[in-house]
Amino acid sequence: MGKLTGKVAVVTGATKMKGLGRAIALGLAREGASIALTGRASSKAGLDEVVQSIIDETGAKAIGVLVDVADQAQVDSAIAEAAEKLGGVDILVNNAGIGAGSGVFLENTERDWDANYGVNVKGTFAMCAGAIPHMEKRGGGAIINVASLAGIGASVGMPYPYIATKHALVGATKALALEYGSKGITANVVAPGAIATDMLMEAYKAIAEAEGCTVEEAAALENSTIPVGRPAEPSEIAAAIVFLATPEAKYVTGITVPVAGGMSAGI
Numbered sequence: 001m002g003k004l005t006g007k008v009a010v011v012t013g014a015t016k017m018k019g020l021g022r023a024i025a026l027g028l029a030r031e032g033a034s035i036a037l038t039g040r041a042s043s044k045a046g047l048d049e050v051v052q053s054i055i056d057e058t059g060a061k062a063i064g065v066l067v068d069v070a071d072q073a074q075v076d077s078a079i080a081e082a083a084e085k086l087g088g089v090d091i092l093v094n095n096a097g098i099g100a101g102s103g104v105f106l107e108n109t110e111r112d113w114d115a116n117y118g119v120n121v122k123g124t125f126a127m128c129a130g131a132i133p134h135m136e137k138r139g140g141g142a143i144i145n146v147a148s149l150a151g152i153g154a155s156v157g158m159p160y161p162y163i164a165t166k167h168a169l170v171g172a173t174k175a176l177a178l179e180y181g182s183k184g185i186t187a188n189v190v191a192p193g194a195i196a197t198d199m200l201m202e203a204y205k206a207i208a209e210a211e212g213c214t215v216e217e218a219a220a221l222e223n224s225t226i227p228v229g230r231p232a233e234p235s236e237i238a239a240a241i242v243f244l245a246t247p248e249a250k251y252v253t254g255i256t257v258p259v260a261g262g263m264s265a266g267i
């Protein structure tokens, strides 16, 4: 028996074999949860591969559900599909996120602001709104929203709309914790620093371009700002998320947990 046997989890943005979404789904499945992994229609092939890998590695019940979280109608039908196929929703991990835009304030366009808001804020809380009624029916639940250290403090060079929307995500998650605490639904944030995924590789490329150096030099520069000297493996972030989903964490709500190799100590 795992700590999550009999529970159903929905994990967004789980379309990449090396992404954080897969690591979260794997961690939850290892504890016995059934999982609905989600991704956009344009990433269906990746989603299918990730779903199959979870089934192969854990034997858990796992399904793929297509949803662009920035589209309310798609969110409604995705939650309904997950609940119908897996028997409810107990855990929601909002992992899908984007970092469009520029770290130079005046370079940011309306499109950059809207794109970040659509996924990181509107998408996250649309998923929460869809899942909460199912959690209430089950007598409780756990929401874990993935922000970033950029949701706690600013850092030079990071896109402004990313910083703003990750801060918004932290704030509204606290409000959810206040409103739903008495209903047994926890709402917490995990704030990673750097994770060895595609998103980090894109950030290294942007730094290399801005600094006129190679991607390797940019990575070394970034690693020098991390007390433990390297980015996290996705599984190291997933471990904190899985804990927040377990019954052991039912008294933990409204907090933001930095999992950042010590970087948060300097914020």
Ligand SMILES: NC(=O)c1ccc[n+]([C@@H]2O[C@H](COP(=O)([O-])OP(=O)(O)OC[C@H]3O[C@@H](n4cnc5c(N)ncnc54)[C@H](O)[C@@H]3O)[C@@H](O)[C@H]2O)c1
Residues within 6 Å of the ligand: 012, 013, 014, 015, 016, 018, 019, 020, 021, 038, 039, 040, 043, 067, 068, 069, 070, 094, 095, 096, 097, 098, 119, 123, 146, 147, 148, 149, 191, 192, 193, 194, 195, 196, 197, 198, 199, 200
């Ligand atoms: N990689 C890092 O260094 C880092 C650091 C801090 C926080 N984070 C956060 O961790 C989370 C996962 O990041 P990652 O590194 O795996 O990124 P990634 O870019 O590799 O994956 C992001 C996932 O979100 C999905 N996604 C994007 N827009 C979507 C939409 N509209 N609808 C549905 N899905 C959508 C993508 O398809 C992908 O599956 C993000 O919220 C990110 O902000 C990442």
